[in-house]
Amino acid sequence: MEKELxxxxxxxxxxxxxxxxxTDGYFGYPITPQSEVMEYLMxxxxxxxxxxVVLQAESEVASxxxxxxxxxxxxKVMTSSSSPGxxxxxxxxSYMAGAELPCVILNVVRGGPGLGTIxxxxxxxxxSTKGGGHGDYRLITIAPSSVQEMYDSVKxxxxxxxxxxxxxxVLSDGAIGQMMEKVEIDKxxxxxTEEEIRDKYPWATLGRxxxxxxxxxxxxxxxxxxxxxxxxxxxxxxxxxxxxxVRFEKINCDDAEYIFVAYGTSARICQKSxxxxxKKGIKVGILRPITLFPFPYAQVEEMAEQVKGIxxxxxSAGQMVEDILLAVxxxxxxxxxxxxxxxxxxxxxxxxxxxxxxxxx
Amino acid sequence: xxxxxxxAGFGGQGVLSMGKILAYSGIMQDQEVSWMPSYGPExxxxxxxxxxxxxxxxxSSPILTEYDTAIILNQQSMDKFExxxxxxxxxxxxxxxxxxxxxxxxxxxxxxxxxxxxANLGLRKIFNMIVLGGFLKVKPIVELENVIKGLKKSLPExxxxxxxxxxxxxxxxxxxxxxxxxx
Numbered sequence: 001m002e003k004e005l006x007x008x009x010x011x012x013x014x015x016x017x018x019x020x021x022x023t024d025g026y027f028g029y030p031i032t033p034q035s036e037v038m039e040y041l042m043x044x045x046x047x048x049x050x051x052x053v054v055l056q057a058e059s060e061v062a063s064x065x066x067x068x069x070x071x072x073x074x075x076k077v078m079t080s081s082s083s084p085g086x087x088x089x090x091x092x093x094s095y096m097a098g099a100e101l102p103c104v105i106l107n108v109v110r111g112g113p114g115l116g117t118i119x120x121x122x123x124x125x126x127x128s129t130k131g132g133g134h135g136d137y138r139l140i141t142i143a144p145s146s147v148q149e150m151y152d153s154v155k156x157x158x159x160x161x162x163x164x165x166x167x168x169x170v171l172s173d174g175a176i177g178q179m180m181e182k183v184e185i186d187k188x189x190x191x192x193t194e195e196e197i198r199d200k201y202p203w204a205t206l207g208r209x210x211x212x213x214x215x216x217x218x219x220x221x222x223x224x225x226x227x228x229x230x231x232x233x234x235x236x237x238x239x240x241x242x243x244x245x246v247r248f249e250k251i252n253c254d255d256a257e258y259i260f261v262a263y264g265t266s267a268r269i270c271q272k273s274x275x276x277x278x279k280k281g282i283k284v285g286i287l288r289p290i291t292l293f294p295f296p297y298a299q300v301e302e303m304a305e306q307v308k309g310i311x312x313x314x315x316s317a318g319q320m321v322e323d324i325l326l327a328v329x330x331x332x333x334x335x336x337x338x339x340x341x342x343x344x345x346x347x348x349x350x351x352x353x354x355x356x357x358x359x360x361x
Numbered sequence: 362x363x364x365x366x367x368x369a370g371f372g373g374q375g376v377l378s379m380g381k382i383l384a385y386s387g388i389m390q391d392q393e394v395s396w397m398p399s400y401g402p403e404x405x406x407x408x409x410x411x412x413x414x415x416x417x418x419x420x421s422s423p424i425l426t427e428y429d430t431a432i433i434l435n436q437q438s439m440d441k442f443e444x445x446x447x448x449x450x451x452x453x454x455x456x457x458x459x460x461x462x463x464x465x466x467x468x469x470x471x472x473x474x475x476x477x478x479x480a481n482l483g484l485r486k487i488f489n490m491i492v493l494g495g496f497l498k499v500k501p502i503v504e505l506e507n508v509i510k511g512l513k514k515s516l517p518e519x520x521x522x523x524x525x526x527x528x529x530x531x532x533x534x535x536x537x538x539x540x541x542x543x544x
Binding site: 005006007033118119174175178179180181182265268269271272273274275344346347348 | 381384385388393394395396397398400401419420421422423426514515
């Protein structure tokens with residue numbers, strides 16, 4: 001069969017991928033620059049294609065709690081929003097992490113803090129990777145840097161969410177959400193039947209049947225000893241994730257004397273910056289984390305032993321740079337270059353930053 | 362081959378859809394494409410622009426500050442984007458509503474009276490396709506047949522009856538584009 005190619009916005013690609021992945025339910029609330037996800041889903045009427053439910057909730061708080069309900073029944077559920085909306089969801093996300101519920105949450109990041117701006121930003125890195133809600137928990141965080149990767153993040157997200165019974169956050173931004181690129185669409189995956197869910201996810205609360213203990217989904221346990229054991233189990237799970245699920249891409253790192261570490265839109269900008277720098281004779285490579293939790297600490301450390309300096313390029317005041325510093329352990333110089341408030345750095349200014357921070361004086 | 366293009370004008374002129382058709386044409390001939398609009402609290406009559414990149418290779422930054430080609434459809438866009446054309450690059454513009462014509466000496470300049478022609482043809486809606494035709498005359502980066510395929514892909518089916526008019530507009534654009542300055 002010939003592959004199906006379409007020109008789509010990142011947000012639309014995410015919506016189509018949701019249907020194709022056999023998602024059972026999407027619950028969301030509109031916010032720029034993410035609104036096309038639900039607009040696309042509403043226009044496509046996925047209920048007629050696969051039986052998938054798409055619902056505009058009354059708020060982001062309601063959406064995330066609808067995910068809690070759906071996920072408790074072993075359903076593939078997802079939501080999407082942009083920064084202020086994701087902040088509203090944090091309580092529910094923490095509950096889902098505590099109750100070990102799988103789901104996929106898309107954040108099409110805009111500049112903050114507060115209502116901030118509708119332009120792209122990457123200032124939600126801490127919130128995404130360090131636990132934006134309360135308690136000791138982690139979200140598996142995937143950072144797409146193209147429309148194709150936006151599309152692919154849905155299937156990967158659900159695979160990881162169910163493998164580890166953990167919420168997955170897809171950390172995108174306004175630029176990737178709004179731009180159109182070529183997307184290869186894959187085959188429709190059928191939604192799970194009730195029987196399949198029972199087989200695959202014995203923890204799901206689908207109604208108790210003969211011969212099975214009662215399933216309980218909760219994040220509450222008032223007995224400190226049991227709660228500590230639960231926390232220890234969660235931490236073991238996060239260690240497993242760190243061991244197994246690191247994803248990254250290296251571009252032109254073999255002969256590199258400097259590297260950019262960048263994800264998402266910044267990684268795209270840096271690819272152009274790398275070309276410009278190499279034209280000037282500066283050997284630059286890129287290490288692009290694809291998962292932000294787990295972060296590719298070992299790969300960054302390995303590069304630190306090779307290069308004269310690492311420039312973290314983020315559309316933030318410098319958040320990921322803290323993870324780079326942890327990885328590098330003082331083995332090379334690390335600097336940060338970033339823009340805030342919805343400003344996207346130009347490829348040329350990133351090269352200038354590299355020169356100024358590492359080659360002057 | 363990599364072609365980095367900015368298309369800029371007023372909202373409602375079909376700037377974004379022209380970019381989309383160009384991008385789809387690239388897909389039809391198996392190239393990599395990106396289409397990055399300026400987005401914001403904008404409205405009809407405000408400025409609109411889109412960066413379109415068509416390439417044989419993986420596309421790096423979808424957001425640029427210098428372009429191989431600038432297609433300029435109003436004065437604000439002329440002021441903003443004329444300085445961002447790479448030396449030796451191309452500037453194509455519709456003189457309608459332009460008060461300050463391009464002044465650079467190191468770029469190729471073409472003009473196309475697309476507004477006037479669309480009015481003559483009585484087809485104001487396909488103004489942008491006349492411009493696209495003009496561009497493809499100067500830089501035939503995509504085959505005409507792939508543009509038609511791209512049109513079919515990017516227009517909802519209820520507008521497919523307009524494809525012949527669009528084709529006519531592109532052909533007209535090919536004919537009327539004028540060279541102002543070579544380098």
